Amino acid sequence: MSRIEIFGIEGIGEIVVGDDLASVIAAAAAGSTDTNLADGDVVVVTQKIVSKAEDRLVAIDPNDPLSHKPLVERESVRILRRRGDLIISETEHGFVCANAGIDLSNVERGWAALLPIDSDRSARRIRDGLRHRFGVDVAVIISDTFGRAWRRGVTDVAIGCAGVAGVVDLRGTPDALGREMQVTEVAIVDELAAAAELVMGKSTNIPVAVIRGVDASWLRDGSVADEIVRSPKEDLFR
Amino acid sequence: MSRIEIFGIEGIGEIVVGDDLASVIAAAAAGSTDTNLADGDVVVVTQKIVSKAEDRLVAIDPNDPLSHKPLVERESVRILRRRGDLIISETEHGFVCANAGIDLSNVERGWAALLPIDSDRSARRIRDGLRHRFGVDVAVIISDTFGRAWRRGVTDVAIGCAGVAGVVDLRGTPDALGREMQVTEVAIVDELAAAAELVMGKSTNIPVAVIRGVDASWLRDGSVADEIVRSPKEDLFR
Numbered sequence: 001m002s003r004i005e006i007f008g009i010e011g012i013g014e015i016v017v018g019d020d021l022a023s024v025i026a027a028a029a030a031g032s033t034d035t036n037l038a039d040g041d042v043v044v045v046t047q048k049i050v051s052k053a054e055d056r057l058v059a060i061d062p063n064d065p066l067s068h069k070p071l072v073e074r075e076s077v078r079i080l081r082r083r084g085d086l087i088i089s090e091t092e093h094g095f096v097c098a099n100a101g102i103d104l105s106n107v108e109r110g111w112a113a114l115l116p117i118d119s120d121r122s123a124r125r126i127r128d129g130l131r132h133r134f135g136v137d138v139a140v141i142i143s144d145t146f147g148r149a150w151r152r153g154v155t156d157v158a159i160g161c162a163g164v165a166g167v168v169d170l171r172g173t174p175d176a177l178g179r180e181m182q183v184t185e186v187a188i189v190d191e192l193a194a195a196a197e198l199v200m201g202k203s204t205n206i207p208v209a210v211i212r213g214v215d216a217s218w219l220r221d222g223s224v225a226d227e228i229v230r231s232p233k234e235d236l237f238r
Numbered sequence: 239m240s241r242i243e244i245f246g247i248e249g250i251g252e253i254v255v256g257d258d259l260a261s262v263i264a265a266a267a268a269g270s271t272d273t274n275l276a277d278g279d280v281v282v283v284t285q286k287i288v289s290k291a292e293d294r295l296v297a298i299d300p301n302d303p304l305s306h307k308p309l310v311e312r313e314s315v316r317i318l319r320r321r322g323d324l325i326i327s328e329t330e331h332g333f334v335c336a337n338a339g340i341d342l343s344n345v346e347r348g349w350a351a352l353l354p355i356d357s358d359r360s361a362r363r364i365r366d367g368l369r370h371r372f373g374v375d376v377a378v379i380i381s382d383t384f385g386r387a388w389r390r391g392v393t394d395v396a397i398g399c400a401g402v403a404g405v406v407d408l409r410g411t412p413d414a415l416g417r418e419m420q421v422t423e424v425a426i427v428d429e430l431a432a433a434a435e436l437v438m439g440k441s442t443n444i445p446v447a448v449i450r451g452v453d454a455s456w457l458r459d460g461s462v463a464d465e466i467v468r469s470p471k472e473d474l475f476r
Contacts, residue, residue: 002437003243003244003245004245005243007240007241096387148387148425149386149387149388149476150334150387150473150476151395151466151468152465152466152467153405153425154422154423154424154425155425155432156429167391185390186383186393187386187389187390187392190389190432191432191433191436192436194429194432195433195436197429198449206240211436227390228390235387236321237388237475238387
């Protein structure tokens with residue numbers, strides 16, 4: 001029977017510039033027999049610790065609550081909407097999100113965390129490190145928290161991945177009544193990111209979660225940039 | 239440690255008008271000792287079987303691939319975008335989705351399934367049935383598959399819920415560094431719907447999934463209509 005398990009990796013301390021996340025994650029996961037990594041696991045890593053390890057922190061004036069706004073403009077290629085202090089923009093990666101993905105929570109006062117330059121590459125680096133140095137063949141997703149059009153509340157989505165499909169294409173797979181299905185391209189990497197958030201929370205200091213038991217057919221080369229980011233040309237809402 | 243388990247309920251056959259979904263789900267879950275329902279579980283039910291049980295099927299011309307389009311217009315209060323045969327519209331529930339949520343897959347040829355009239359109420363009915371007649375106190379989510387602006391691929395979201403929060407408000411909860419967090423309203427009900435989809439697939443005939451181990455503080459009265467649907471007035475993208 002189809003059964004999936006999701007658990008957080010505890011014991012990951014503050015991440016600083018240059019930290020090797022594969023080593024940090026492997027060590028923390030091995031800290032409990034309950035959380036040892038296994039082949040086929042999907043390891044979901046929050047953007048914040050990736051940005052810290054990759055030196056994507058920028059100093060801002062701690063006494064000016066709007067001091068990160070010039071950064072938002074700099075990190076945006078297109079402003080979609082403004083309301084009050086809120087800016088919804090498109091980043092150079094093609095993500096559409098609030099404040100160009102720049103975020104001040106869980107970052108030391110006086111610093112802002114920018115998005116990683118290439119989160120697919122960040123995911124590949126962690127995946128390769130876990131495989132070559134720790135002998136475990138896992139998929140890796142870098143997740144971040146974005147708002148949506150039309151629906152209230154934020155959800156976690158994938159901004160990078162390695163070893164797992166972005167989109168699973170179910171076009172032409174017969175449905176349960178045996179007829180050919182209509183187009184169904186499921187953004188599996190975003191559903192995995194959302195699922196991981198259920199054990200991470202926002203303030204419990206669990207920046208990494210593991211999803212175990214996913215369909216083996218999803219574990220192939222994948223990319224958020226190539227599969228998930230919708231080009232402005234084919235986007236009806238930009 | 240925070241650990242969540244997700245499994246599908248197998249053995250649910252074709253649903254017909256008037257079926258009592260609480261009984262159907264309870265019987266199927268009890269069909270295996272692995273899937274017996276327990277207090278605190280979140281039971282995620284796909285819209286399709288709810289629409290069937292609630293007689294939301296409408297006859298269409300099976301030989302005309304566009305015969306459901308007049309239904310889409312009828313079920314929409316506002317057309318947002320058209321491209322070719324695709325219509326993105328707002329339903330009377332306030333959902334923004336393709337084809338007003340009307341769907342032909344996993345429905346007998348010659349029929350189209352409309353969304354339930356009030357999916358929060360549908361969820362409450364299933365929840366109440368499971369509680370009063372089967373003695374188990376679970377939350378219920380009705381899920382459907384929607385596209386998104388800016389990102390390719392569809393994901394499952396909640397269109398109704400009972401016994402679980404739509405949005406969990408983390409405003410003011412101290413972050414891991416002990417400072418007050420910025421606004422973070424997490425659409426937990428959508429993350430749960432997305433997570434459930436990981437075991438349901440689109441063609442495996444598993445229309446119900448159970449999520450076990452969620453944070454007890456999320457299990458309160460909730461509503462997709464009241465908490466998730468963004469009013470056009472406060473929506474920057476309508």
